Amino acid sequence: MDRVRTSLLEALTADPDLQERAARALAADGDRAPLTLRKAGVDPDLAAAALTLADLRGHARAKFGERADRLYFTRAGLEQATRWPVAVRRAARFAAASTHVTDLCCGLGTEALAFAEAGLEVAAVDLSEETAAFARANAAAAGLRVEVRVGDALGTPLSGAAFADPARRSGAGRNFNPADYSPPLDALLEHLSGARFAAVKLGPGIGHEWIPAGAEAEWVSVDRDVVEACLWLGEAARVKRRASVCKAGEWHELTGSGEERAEVGAVAAYLYEPDGAVIRAGLVAELAAGLGAHTASGQIAYLYADDLTATPFARAWKVEEVWPLHPKKLKALLAERGIGRLTIKQRGTGIDPAALRKQLKLKGDGEATLVATRIGEAHAAILCSEV
Structure with a gap:
């Protein structure tokens, strides 16, 4: 199946005109868009892939803005992809500490694009050949240099800085137990302990019992929506707990131990x-x-x-x-x-x-x-x- 999807991706990237026609057909004809493309002589599988891409790009604008219109997505990959302002902010923190980064479990490669735009040399790794193909297509579409290879995150040598976004979905749906991530979170944290400066992105519901000693745990919200947690490891850890809030495009941070308790009193004004x-x-x-x-x-x-x-x-x-x-x-x-x-x-x-x-x-x-x-x-x- 990976090879079939990869072949369809290659056909799409080679035909920008088809991408535009699919987007227009979807906007004008809705559910009849597949028939519109097939009547124009487009192969049914390719038409379906083009329309799926157009649909996903529409949904992706909430995360990526107008840049979504030139990127390539899968449904699962888009769901896990980091919002662009969050990725840019994280990339800046990496760029202040290193000149290169290894992006483990790179998915569609959108985080790698933020790293590359920040001036970092990026080596991106994903276990899936299909997913790696999407990451390469996105780097090419963005005009950025990202080395993408197929490989096991836990078997990838680390030096300098490393970032990981383990897969939190499987064929059975979303995995809420970090032990069921791919790769499992405990094994990934052990592997990342070998990096000088590292971070791992997690779902916002991660339990505090999964926070390693000495790590910084950050929760991020964008316009009141808590979108992720991030564990900062090694030299990247600065405080015990951080809440990063993006409101109307402006970032605000609150830090502390996470162990204090507020005083209790009466209802006030x-x-x-x-x-x-x-x-x-x-x-x-x-x-x-x-x-x-x-x-x-x-x-x-x-x-x-x-x-x-x-x-x-x-x-x-x-x-x-x-x-x-x-x-x-x-x-x-x-x-x-x-x-x-x-x-x-x-x-x-x-x-x-x-x-x-x-x-x-x-x-x-x-x-x-x-x-x-x-x-x-x-x-x-x-x-x-x-x-």
Whole structure:
């Protein structure tokens, strides 16, 4: 199958006109696009490949912007590919420490492109011949020099700097257990220990028990969406925990030990919801210190403060009222205030927001946010408005 797909990729890269025709047919004819291309004499398999590429390029723009229109993708490869701003930022950190990098498990090669654009010499390695062919095609399409070869990440000699993005999908779907990554995370970390400067990209749900001693664990979010975690190893490790937040194209960083705990107090005038990267990095206490805030329950990552402080690391709401979390009472209270549009958030109560919404039977022209959470050990509903 790899050879068939590789042959189709070669045919596509050799025919830019077909790529353009496929994109136009998909936009104009939708589901009838395959028939359009076949009527024009295009081989059915090649037509399917061209239309799949056009479709994937459309989805890829969210990660790569306009550069997506000249790159080559597979569905699984695109899903795992790093967003371009994140890759560029990581490449800059590598370029400040080394002149070359070995990109293990390189996938479609998009991370390698960011390394090359940063001025690094790049040796990219992937176990799949088909995937390596896509990486070569992307390097050629971008006009960048990247050495791509087929090989086993764990058998690749390392010197200087190394990066790895182990496959987190298999034929059975996404693998959530790092021991099931390809290659397994524990074996990969052992291999990367031989590199002077190294990093490994992981899914954002990685458990803290997988963080090696001495490593820096970073969680990254882009416009409130936590997109990945990254372990920095060897000389690359600078702090224990880092939350990197990209908001409207601008990067912000919060660092700390990940071991501190915020003070517990009463609900105050403003409620803050920390960015997911801050929560996953265990830096809620560090954020609280910067905001002069505290929690209302030791296990809940909502913060409260008497003063409003602008921060890229959290959203803020003005607290209007605090009620018991009783659906019947909430229904009456919301009806009295004419609130018909309600955003329901919950943390620590176990309620189903959709089920609660049905019970409330909202009516009216008013709009608000209801936060279901805990104050101490008691469940509460906080009516608030975002600022």
